[in-house]
Amino acid sequence: MLKKYIIGIDLGGTNLKVALLDFKYKIRGRKNLNTREFTRKEELISAIVDSIHAIIADNKLAKKDILGLGLGLPGPVDSRNGIVHFFPNIPGWKNVGLKKNLSRKLGLPVFLDNDANLMTLAEYRLGAAKGFNNVVCLTLGTGVGGGIVINGKIYRGHANAGGEIGHMPVNADGPRCNCGGYACLESYIGNNRILKEARGIFKRNITLEEASELARTGNKKAQGLWIKMGRYLGVTLSGIVNLLNPECIVIGGGLAKAGRILFDEVRKTIKKRAMSVQAEGVKIFEAALGNDAGFIGAAIVVKQNLAQ
Amino acid sequence: MLKKYIIGIDLGGTNLKVALLDFKYKIRGRKNLNTREFTRKEELISAIVDSIHAIIADNKLAKKDILGLGLGLPGPVDSRNGIVHFFPNIPGWKNVGLKKNLSRKLGLPVFLDNDANLMTLAEYRLGAAKGFNNVVCLTLGTGVGGGIVINGKIYRGHANAGGEIGHMPVNADGPRCNCGGYACLESYIGNNRILKEARGIFKRNITLEEASELARTGNKKAQGLWIKMGRYLGVTLSGIVNLLNPECIVIGGGLAKAGRILFDEVRKTIKKRAMSVQAEGVKIFEAALGNDAGFIGAAIVVKQNLAQ
Known part of the structure; x- marks a missing residue:
């Protein structure tokens, strides 16, 4: 059987x-x-x-x-x-x-x-990163998670605790993060942080789906929100691009649905800030396997x- | 012959x-x-x-x-x-x-x-990182360079351009770096930047050797300078500790001669900011092979x- x-x-x-x-x-x-x-x-x-x-x-x-x-x-x-x-x-x-x-x-x-x-393993074996050997994946949700493929294998680190892209610092000083650190990427672009930011902008409760939809239909405030988030993400990824010189970066999770406005800002920030050799060599993909x-x-x- | x-x-x-x-x-x-x-x-x-x-x-x-x-x-x-x-x-x-x-x-x-x-290969094969398998090395001088050992091999990245720890951002906004980026670690703790900072503090030209010596003999201003530099370094390394979960980090180059005051602040910052599992598992060593x-x-x- x-x-x-x-x-x-x-x-x-x-x-x-x-x-x-x-x-x-x-x-x-x-x-x-x-x-x-x-x-x-x-x-x-x-x-x-x-x-x-x-x-x-x-x-x-x-x-x-x-x-x-x-x-x-x-x-x-x-x-x-x-x-x-x-x-x-x-x-x-x-x-x-x-x-x-x-x-x-x-x-x-x-x-x-x-x-x-x-998520990284799935995107590497069957999804957006299929065929690439040095890959960084992010999943953007309540938390911001990350995974690394090096020479075709998931890199786990010494205590199986590597890949925590969401807990790389965006700034030397900044808000306390749930992980105990400070100014981590997650404390800038985790869902709860974006919802709070969106409430401040629109003076009411608003879902991330609505903020994405508003941005797509030309609302400048909503576009500004996603550009700000894309820039934070791009800053952290510029550092990772310089450090790991990956072939591609795959971005998934709920936030990735903000789509082009977010991805364009990520690409622009990496192009502007990462070293030229590394920036030219890296492709930024949306995750293919979704949720x-x-x-x-x-x-x-x-x-x-x-x-x- | x-x-x-x-x-x-x-x-x-x-x-x-x-x-x-x-x-x-x-x-x-x-x-x-x-x-x-x-x-x-x-x-x-x-x-x-x-x-x-x-x-x-x-x-x-x-x-x-x-x-x-x-x-x-x-x-x-x-x-x-x-x-x-x-x-x-x-x-x-x-x-x-x-x-x-x-x-x-x-x-x-x-x-x-x-x-x-x-430098990383030498420290890994013959120096401070001998016997460790996942290692990050930094060399602090005019430039801030880095190297990564993953599973016993130098990690080079897709275009042989990985390991650029000096060009990871300390802040989302900050000074233009020689590499073309912004707010890179090197633009905060590269020798020229420290010399400029030291001139501002002591209102005269001062060498890094003298600033180290002053710190060792109890000069509070000089100690403040090295603590500030150690903190910037610790912020960037906290991100790397969360991302790569290395067993040890080796710090060399001229700046490492500032000694204990710099290393203590680096260790303290990593302990305070990196995730507990990764922070507890990482050793911070001074390079053994020097120049x-x-x-x-x-x-x-x-x-x-x-x-x-």
Whole structure:
């Protein structure tokens, strides 16, 4: 009896996304929950377990049809030992042995990694960065995550905690960041920061989707907002371009939907500020796999580790 | 007849250092010239050629005793093809085929690389970073150079132009840098910038050596200067620690001689600002090979490429 499906989970500060994928990474079923409904760590772990049982049942499958579970997580994790170091945007998680906990509760093989590493892996293997060897990926959401491909492999760093582009400083002085640092990129262009900035500009509550739509239809204030965000992003990426001299940078996550106005400003800032050799050699792409990149990457890891 | 010597050159914005090394990287002879005496590119190339002939003659050797020449250069170079992209601090160099030019003039095999890559290679193979696998090196001088070791190999990037730590932005807005960018680390802690800052503080011309000495003997103004510089350096390194999660960072070059006051502030800033997992895992070392690291690295490259 051959196992034919993989479960991929993409846990964010706002959404808990669960998907059932086949071995070609086609999505056969999905479930969305609100991460914030589960304030305690144990509640969130139970919600993950319940949602997996539910997606298996909804698709008229049994546990024996599932090869394994892959999880993308919003913070630094030790993927080798399956330990969550902490989540900058979800309180109550500190050195949690999540792999062991979930595999015991589920009776399934479990693999976990930083969500941005998995998005990077998915975009590198199947998406916008396919065919490139030195790649930097960003995912812009509640948090700003990053992943690095060096010579065709995800670069993890000494303690499996590398790639945190969102926590590179934009300025020497600046606002305190959720990570404990100061003036990090995330504290300038994380969703909550942009929403606050947008409220200041429009003197009312406004969603990021509306701000994007307004910019597209010519609203100067909305355009100014995205240009400001694109410039912050471009400043940080100029430094990364000079440091890592990558072939391409892939930008995904909710914010990437702001589209051309954001990407044009990022490209312009890198061209203006990065060193000429590095700036000329780098392509800036929008992510190709959209919101699904996280659990596609999670499924790739499961298949890489387990499939014959 | 066995060749037994290597010539290593370390070209900086201020000094042109030439050394004769044996196969154990012991320095058997050296020569120092002032780079600024040679304003045209052709003059500087002639000075390099003459100094090589001179160091061979001074040591009563002949060209047949020399395995090859290695050059460390102060800017982005294509080490594979032996091309200088440009030098931020020496005008008149743009896409120069220096390897071909010198090997024709000298009749010797020539290898060239970024000076910071060679310093990094030397510190990694024989110095402060020996035994570590993921390493970041900085050299603080007229320019601020950097090199990266990833999984035991120098990381060069897509166009051999990676590692430019000195050209990562400290701020979103700030002074124009020699590289064409803005607010780069080098524009805050490059020697010339510090000298200018020191003149402002002490209302007279003062050398960096004197400013270091004053700090050591308790002068508060001098200590303030080095703490300020250490903080800028620490801000940039916090970003690199979060991005690359290295095991150790090695700091060398003239500025590193400021010693403990600078290093303490760098360590303090990283501890305060970088993410806890990455900050706890990183060691900050002073370079072990001092001013000789550049040409030792150059000699390592020659021997790696040519010795049996």
